[in-house]
Amino acid sequence: MDGTLQRRRSLVVTLLFLSGLVIILGIWLLESRLGLIGRVDRFAYPALAMLCAVMPILLRWLPHRRTLLELAAYGAVAAYVIINLLDIVTRAPGTAQYAAASQLQWLPLLYVAAFVLLDRRIARMAAGLVFGLSMLPLAVLLLGGRPADSALLMLLLNAHAVHFLILAALSFITTLNARYEDAAQRARRLEGVAATDALTGLANRRGMEQMLRRLAARPGHDVGLVLLDIDRFKSVNDSFGHLVGDELLAGAARRMRRALPDHARIGRWGGEEFLVVVPEGGADVPAIAERLRQAVSAEPHPVAGEVTISAGVAWWHSNQPLAAALRQADAALYEAKSLGRNRVILADPPAATELAGAA
Structure with missing residues (x-):
């Protein structure tokens, strides 16, 4: 789980405990005034209120014990509900139906909390265990077989039938969600993989086009474009073979990636051509291109020898056609080749300006 999601989860858990504190205090006050509070609740409400008040502090102090603390709190609330139900059906007071309904309505919250807060496998076990234990009061009534308990018996039967469906739905939904996440x-x-070049590990043409489309969706931005080409690459392939050519390409790609600033992106445009995209690119784009040229030429290949690149620089206003800017970069690259290679040329109409001379 990433940091942002973990912080949001911690906030949700804290809000749940604080909300529980307010609700427990409110029910405690109302039931005490109306004379509806049960004998278990007289002791359980203060304990549960203390639990809800202390848990956010413990979770903040002991984040490495988060799972254990949450399981302990979950178990405490579940034990309270089940013990209270057992107490209600065994003593069968005059307010048995109200007291039982009051407890039964909290069980679905326990099931939902398990699937929201806990790992899916642990959540199924915890929710299933709580559901199974909550059947104990029903078993007590069925084994007792007292006619006076028939209304309470039907209340429990109906509630557990609904709870079973809720559990089944939660399990089904979480399973579907897990499969959806796996598929996604x-x-x-x-x-x-489809947008990555296997040889260099850089974005391929498809990946770069996806990036350019995203930039085009934000009109009004200036984007620097640098079209690069490995000089005399065909001669390397012809003289030393394609394996050496592949090594040369991969090595040049590594050096250019290391020399590239964080805000710029580079991809293999096709063959021995590379495209650098510099969002919000201004006067720094030619310097970036020159840095790449120097990085590549600084390390000769052990077999092919000197490695150099030629580069054409152009600027693209994202509310204008991309194809025109790419043609300008390609024309500048062609000029760099025709002037002797190993240089950077700026496509800045009406005149192209040379930035770096041939070595």
Whole structure:
């Protein structure tokens, strides 16, 4: 679980305990005034109120014990409900139906809390255990077989039938959600693979086009474009073979990625061509291109020898056609090649300006 989600979860749990504190205090006060408070509740309400007040503090002080603390709190509330139900059906007071209904209405909250707060496997076990134990009062009534308890018996039967359906629905929904998350994660992985160049580990043309489409959806931004090409790459393939050519490409990609600033992105545009995208790119774009040129030429290949790149720089206003800016970058790259390679040329109409001379 990432940090943001963990903080939100902690906030939700804290709010649940504080809400529980307010509700318990309110019910305690009302039932005491109306004379409806049961003998278990006289002791349980203060204990539950203390639990709800202390748990947020313990969770903050002992975050590494979060799961254990939450399970303990869950178990305490579940034990209270079940013990109270057993007390109600065994002594059968005049307010038995109200008291039983009052307890039964909290059981679905326990089931939901289990699936929301706990791991799915543990949640199923905890909710199933609570449901099974909550059947004990029903078993007591069935074994007792007293006619006077028939209304209470039907109340318990109806409640547990509904609770069973709630548990089944929660289990089904969480299973579907888990499968959806797995499928979504697999889809994201496949999408990442489809947008990644296997040789260099950079984004491929599809990945770069996706990025450019996202930038185009935010009109009014200036984007720097640098189109790069490995000089004399065909000669390397012809002279030393494709394996050496692949090594050269992968090595150049690593060096360029290391030299690239964090806000810029680079991808393999096709063959030996690479495209650098610099969002909000301004006067720094030519310097970035020059840094890449120097990074590549600084490390000769052990077999092919000197490695250099030529680059064409253009600017794209995201509310204008991308194709025109790419054509400008390509024209600048072509000019860099024609002027002797190993240089950066700016496509800044009406005149292209050379930034770095050939080595």
